[in-house]
Amino acid sequence: MKNLIRLSLIIVLTGIVTDPFGWLHNSFAGGKGMVLTQSPTRNNQKGKYLGPQVCAACHTEIVKGYLPSGMSKALEGISNCQILASHPDLKYKDAQYSYQIRRQGNQSIYEVTDGRETFSTPILYCFGQGKSGQTYVFKHNGSFYESRLSFYSEIDGLDLTIGYAEDPPPALIDAAGRKLSQDETLSCFGCHSTGSVHGRELDLENLIPGVTCESCHGPGEKHVASFSEGGNGNLAAGKMESLGELDGDDISQNLCGKCHRSVEDVFALTNTNPLNNVRFQPYRMFKSRCYSTDRRIGCTACHNPHEPTAEGSKIYDSKCLACHLPDNKTAKSDERTSPPCPVASQDCVSCHMPKIDAPQAHFKFTDHRIRIVRNGDTFPH
Amino acid sequence: MLATIFLFLAALSLVQDRETVRKSEAHFSRGVEFQRNGKLDEARDAYESALKLIPNRIDALSNLGVIYARLGQYDLAIRNYQDALVIEPRESGIRLNLGIAYFQTQQMEPARREIERVLMDQPDNMQARQIYGICLYQLGKLPDSIRELENVHRIQPDNIAVAYALGNAYLENEQLTEGKAMIDKVFKYLPPAESHLILGTFNALNRQHAAAIEELKLAAKLNPKLPTVHTQLGTIYLVTGNRDLAIEEFRTEIANHPHDFTANVRLGWLLRENGNLDEAEALLQRALEYRPDDIGALFQHAQLIQARGQHEQAAKVLERIISIKPDFTQAYVVLTRVYLKLKRKDDADRLRAMIDSLNEVEQKKQPGAKPFAEPPKAIDRPVRPPGETEKPPQG
Numbered sequence: 218m219k220n221l222i223r224l225s226l227i228i229v230l231t232g233i234v235t236d237p238f239g240w241l242h243n244s245f246a247g248g249k250g251m252v253l254t255q256s257p258t259r260n261n262q263k264g265k266y267l268g269p270q271v272c273a274a275c276h277t278e279i280v281k282g283y284l285p286s287g288m289s290k291a292l293e294g295i296s297n298c299q300i301l302a303s304h305p306d307l308k309y310k311d312a313q314y315s316y317q318i319r320r321q322g323n324q325s326i327y328e329v330t331d332g333r334e335t336f337s338t339p340i341l342y343c344f345g346q347g348k349s350g351q352t353y354v355f356k357h358n359g360s361f362y363e364s365r366l367s368f369y370s371e372i373d374g375l376d377l378t379i380g381y382a383e384d385p386p387p388a389l390i391d392a393a394g395r396k397l398s399q400d401e402t403l404s405c406f407g408c409h410s411t412g413s414v415h416g417r418e419l420d421l422e423n424l425i426p427g428v429t430c431e432s433c434h435g436p437g438e439k440h441v442a443s444f445s446e447g448g449n450g451n452l453a454a455g456k457m458e459s460l461g462e463l464d465g466d467d468i469s470q471n472l473c474g475k476c477h478r479s480v481e482d483v484f485a486l487t488n489t490n491p492l493n494n495v496r497f498q499p500y501r502m503f504k505s506r507c508y509s510t511d512r513r514i515g516c517t518a519c520h521n522p523h524e525p526t527a528e529g530s531k532i533y534d535s536k537c538l539a540c541h542l543p544d545n546k547t548a549k550s551d552e553r554t555s556p557p558c559p560v561a562s563q564d565c566v567s568c569h570m571p572k573i574d575a576p577q578a579h580f581k582f583t584d585h586r587i588r589i590v591r592n593g594d595t596f597p598h
Numbered sequence: 599m600l601a602t603i604f605l606f607l608a609a610l611s612l613v614q615d616r617e618t619v620r621k622s623e624a625h626f627s628r629g630v631e632f633q634r635n636g637k638l639d640e641a642r643d644a645y646e647s648a649l650k651l652i653p654n655r656i657d658a659l660s661n662l663g664v665i666y667a668r669l670g671q672y673d674l675a676i677r678n679y680q681d682a683l684v685i686e687p688r689e690s691g692i693r694l695n696l697g698i699a700y701f702q703t704q705q706m707e708p709a710r711r712e713i714e715r716v717l718m719d720q721p722d723n724m725q726a727r728q729i730y731g732i733c734l735y736q737l738g739k740l741p742d743s744i745r746e747l748e749n750v751h752r753i754q755p756d757n758i759a760v761a762y763a764l765g766n767a768y769l770e771n772e773q774l775t776e777g778k779a780m781i782d783k784v785f786k787y788l789p790p791a792e793s794h795l796i797l798g799t800f801n802a803l804n805r806q807h808a809a810a811i812e813e814l815k816l817a818a819k820l821n822p823k824l825p826t827v828h829t830q831l832g833t834i835y836l837v838t839g840n841r842d843l844a845i846e847e848f849r850t851e852i853a854n855h856p857h858d859f860t861a862n863v864r865l866g867w868l869l870r871e872n873g874n875l876d877e878a879e880a881l882l883q884r885a886l887e888y889r890p891d892d893i894g895a896l897f898q899h900a901q902l903i904q905a906r907g908q909h910e911q912a913a914k915v916l917e918r919i920i921s922i923k924p925d926f927t928q929a930y931v932v933l934t935r936v937y938l939k940l941k942r943k944d945d946a947d948r949l950r951a952m953i954d955s956l957n958e959v960e961q962k963k964q965p966g967a968k969p970f971a972e973p974p975k976a977i978d979r980p981v982r983p984p985g986e987t988e989k990p991p992q993g
Contacts, residue, residue, distance in 0.1 A: 398839025417842050466938055484928050504950065510938050598957050
């Protein structure tokens with residue numbers, strides 16, 4: 218490596234222009250395939266977001282069904298943070314550092330001390346619904362920081378945020394958290410809230426907490442205007458993003474994958490713990506043998522995006538049987554051509570989509586790489 | 599009668615030959631003019647036109663090689679120099695250019711070989727000797743390298759590149775005092791802008807991004823048109839997650855140096871991801887004109903075509919990428935998705951198996967992989983007694 222650096226410098230010195238950053242070519246993917254008009258993470262249309270309450274005026278039942286879902290609670294402002302309100306004094310100790318998150322009225326104060334100095338700051342945002350965990354974001358010197366500690370429901374307390382090294386950092390501020398780059402900040406807010414990212418700008422004043430209707434369907438301003446009294450009646454101009462024409466692959470990788478990590482995203486990561494990949498469902502789906510552009514294998518085939526995620530394994534059986542024959546007596550049809558399971562005809566996911574304990578996550582994630590799992594099998598990356 | 603026809607045809611052929619030579623000469627002269635004025639694309643086209651008419655013009659082959667080298671298309675430069683040398687193997691100037699092209703593409707052994715031949719004819723050619731010394735250094739032949747570089751340094755004490763290479767050679771040869779003195783001298787004599795560029799580059803290569811930005815900004819302030827300075831700044835902004843600033847820097851570099859390959863590719867990449875496909879396409883096309891086989895540019899272009907929904911064309915580009923670089927996992931991933939769109943499920947499955955094996959190799963290289971690469975903890979699969987299967991539901 219040193220030789221390479223020297224050569225680059227020598228080449229620059231000899232006046233021969235070269236690219237000393239050749240290593241960047243290794244992370245060239247990152248991109249998405251199909252460009253949707255509406256990005257679930259960015260508002261590129263410069264329309265105004267109105268919030269689910271406005272949508273509910275007409276789409277009452279859908280909004281009512283959606284609001285209890287995890288995605289709608291993907292971000293909470295500190296005053297509404299249910300976990301911190303119900304856990305007013307959280308503590309954690311790591312080597313020389315003592316951590317505390319204490320509730321003060323509608324605020325929560327994040328405090329880290331090494332015994333000599335103390336870093337103390339109000340938490341601004343709570344990322345994650347808390348089903349598995351919740352991570353906190355605060356501001357320091359004008360930049361957003363991600364807390365080094367997260368709350369985990371399984372242990373009902375704090376532990377290191379996923380991905381953080383266990384070795385305690387030498388500096389107090391690093392023990393408090395990690396400074397988010399501009400891209401990371403936009404990604405975090407883009408995925409956990411609605412209408413907060415316009416192109417490359419962060420608009421926290423108009424942030425709608427959580428992933429709501431307009432995250433996927435686009436800003437509703439023109440849509441509502443076209444229906445409202447005095448509107449121009451131009452329904453075409455107010456048409457929301459049509460997602461019904463997307464194929465299964467587009468849904469999984471270009472829509473849901475924008476936040477849940479598409480296969481391209483995961484391959485662009487340069488240092489990911491293999492087992493942690495279980496958290497990236499679109500990537501895992503892509504690796505399933507039955508993955509295709511068929512909508513019956515896209516995310517929305519099993520998960521109704523307008524409802525909380527269905528719990529239990531039996532409920533998904535009908536989804537598998539949309540393609541697979543229930544037994545070898547049933548004749549194939551145009552829709553159902555995949556072979557029946559020789560072992561069982563129910564609880565499919567309990568065998569074919571096992572729960573995996575991801576490192577540091579304190580949560581068992583359903584592995585979306587659909588496969589035949591045998592006892593003792595290694596986790597396929 | 600026959601003799602008359604023969605004479606007529608011979609005369610006609612002579613006239614045509616003269617016409618061909620005249621036209622070729624006109625193209626060549628235009629090429630030279632364009633080259634003098636820095637219009638590289640136009641010069642390239644003119645030389646190629648000249649060569650179409652007379653393929654063995656050594657002057658056009660040589661100049662075309664120079665143009666390709668300046669455009670960063672070293673493979674084509676090398677090919678043209680080689681073609682010229684087949685016609686006239688004793689042409690040392692062309693051989694020196696061939697050696698430099700090898701050197702620029704970091705092919706040190708062929709570079710050394712060609713430059714050595716140049717030095718046999720022109721032992722006092724200091725440019726050749728300088729590159730020869732650096733090649734020897736890169737090839738690990740330290741005493742030979744030091745001897746060569748010392749000779750050049752004696753004659754050209756202000757040649758910073760030689761001083762820098764010699765300093766490093768001393769250090770590697772454990773002549774620490776001489777090495778340190780030489781490196782100090784480099785920074786003493788380097789023009790300020792270049793000096794900051796070098797320091798910035800060095801910091802960037804060592805991932806010291808804040809320090810690199812500081813140095814490069816100083817370089818840009820002292821000489822706003824210093825080649826590569828804005829590209830390097832843009833790249834650091836890109837890797838540290840500030841795409842807006844990266845876009846700004848790449849745009850500045852392209853405004854100053856439209857042929858900067860890296861700036862074209864990276865700006866094309868960022869604009870593609872922002873959904874600005876038309877502008878991205880123009881930049882990537884330009885980059886691919888300069889380096890048609892560059893994997894990064896081709897991959898960006900393939901994804902752009904895919905984003906336009908042109909899956910057949912995207913498949914062709916991606917297949918080409920894989921044929922050039924068979925271990926490029928990300929290209930397999932995108933191609934798999936393209937095959938699925940094209941309903942080529944068998945091809946997609948074949949690629950997916952390849953991705954798995956490539957992925958496995960890659961994962962093992964990752965620093966974080968080791969502790970978790972062991973057999974997994976128990977997978978929650980319901981255990982049934984051996985041989986027992988659940989009966990399918992009746993009816």
